Amino acid sequence: MKYVRQFLIILLFSFVGEVLKYLIPLPIPASIYGLLLLFLALQLHIIKLESVRETAKFLVEIMPVMFIPAGVGLLTSWEALQEMLVPVAVITVVSTVVVMAAAGKATEGMLHLGRKRRKEGTER
Amino acid sequence: MKDLLGNALFFGVVVSLLTYELGLWIKRKWKLAVFNPLLIAILAVMAVLLVFHIDYDTYNEGAKYLSYLLTPATICLAVPLYEQVELLKKNVTAILVGILSGAVASVTCVLLLSMAFGLNHEEYVTLLPKSITTAIGMGVSEELGGIVTITVAVIVITGVLGNIIAEHVCRIFHIKDPIAKGIAIGSASHAIGTARAMEMGEVEGAMSGLSIAVAGVVTVALSMVYVYFW
Numbered sequence: 453m454k455y456v457r458q459f460l461i462i463l464l465f466s467f468v469g470e471v472l473k474y475l476i477p478l479p480i481p482a483s484i485y486g487l488l489l490l491f492l493a494l495q496l497h498i499i500k501l502e503s504v505r506e507t508a509k510f511l512v513e514i515m516p517v518m519f520i521p522a523g524v525g526l527l528t529s530w531e532a533l534q535e536m537l538v539p540v541a542v543i544t545v546v547s548t549v550v551v552m553a554a555a556g557k558a559t560e561g562m563l564h565l566g567r568k569r570r571k572e573g574t575e576r
Numbered sequence: 577m578k579d580l581l582g583n584a585l586f587f588g589v590v591v592s593l594l595t596y597e598l599g600l601w602i603k604r605k606w607k608l609a610v611f612n613p614l615l616i617a618i619l620a621v622m623a624v625l626l627v628f629h630i631d632y633d634t635y636n637e638g639a640k641y642l643s644y645l646l647t648p649a650t651i652c653l654a655v656p657l658y659e660q661v662e663l664l665k666k667n668v669t670a671i672l673v674g675i676l677s678g679a680v681a682s683v684t685c686v687l688l689l690s691m692a693f694g695l696n697h698e699e700y701v702t703l704l705p706k707s708i709t710t711a712i713g714m715g716v717s718e719e720l721g722g723i724v725t726i727t728v729a730v731i732v733i734t735g736v737l738g739n740i741i742a743e744h745v746c747r748i749f750h751i752k753d754p755i756a757k758g759i760a761i762g763s764a765s766h767a768i769g770t771a772r773a774m775e776m777g778e779v780e781g782a783m784s785g786l787s788i789a790v791a792g793v794v795t796v797a798l799s800m801v802y803v804y805f806w
Contacts, residue, residue: 479715
């Protein structure tokens with residue numbers, strides 16, 4: 453019964469996410485509302501970690517295979533994509549690398565700065 | 577053969593999981609980045625569909641149950657994030673600055689390259705939300721008057737690409753901290769990249785999961801401004 457209850461709780465958050473998506477006129481999907489709500493519920497001890505852990509870990513672990521249908525779906529959008537193939541290919545590759553480097557370097561720079569400040573703080 | 581596979585409800589899921597297993601096996605055998613299990617699975621399923629003349633809708637009749645789990649699975653990213661909450665609290669400024677930098681880099685990069693390629697406004701806004709999670713990106717593209725099918729295709733390609741190159745980009749740019757790696761991967765390649773970050777480590781996975789949500793929301797706001805630039 454443990455897994456049924458865990459799955460139920462997770463689906464309940466998915467459903468509440470859907471309701472919020474319906475009520476709030478923003479292009480934000482149910483999954484993001486659900487993620488934030490589950491995080492808050494865990495943080496405020498409304499939901500105990502034990503009540504979702506195993507099923508949550510399982511779902512997160514098998515997540516890669518959930519993207520296979522979307523990837524295969526590129527077959528159907530191929531024609532539309534073909535018209536702007538070169539710019540799309542260049543923009544995709546360049547921006548993915550640039551964003552990854554920018555986000556990573558900015559985070560790392562700020563982390564170092566924070567650690568340095570904390571270290572100086574303790575020395576003082 | 578076609579009738580048999582076309583009527584089998586479990587064909588879509590079985591062929592997806594089987595090709596993913598094949599991908600995992602190939603990756604174990606030859607440790608090369610191009611042998612990404614997700615990429616191999618996608619290409620192998622495409623090949624199966626083309627060889628046996630099965631259309632996508634028939635395949636998706638079964639495979640859609642995999643996509644069905646995507647919302648619950650994304651919500652479950654709250655669990656690793658909760659387990660790393662101390663790390664999040666301690667480094668919240670660095671994390672937010674990192675994600676914000678990634679989002680600004682993304683829309684700016686699309687803007688500059690769209691100008692360089694002389695794309696029209698419709699094509700530009702189609703690509704604007706390319707780095708964020710599909711469901712948010714679709715909404716943005718629709719709102720701004722983009723071509724939603726292409727947006728979805730580009731988002732998926734970005735995710736798979738991020739999944740493949742994540743480790744190499746981190747190595748080339750000397751991004752070593754697990755927090756920074758997670759933020760980099762999630763900001764650039766949303767949930768598909770996060771699947772890879774999860775395999776790299778718990779901290780990487782948690783931070784990448786957080787980035788999906790934050791980068792998504794920030795990009796919605798940025799797009800509303802950037803729409804006027806080209």
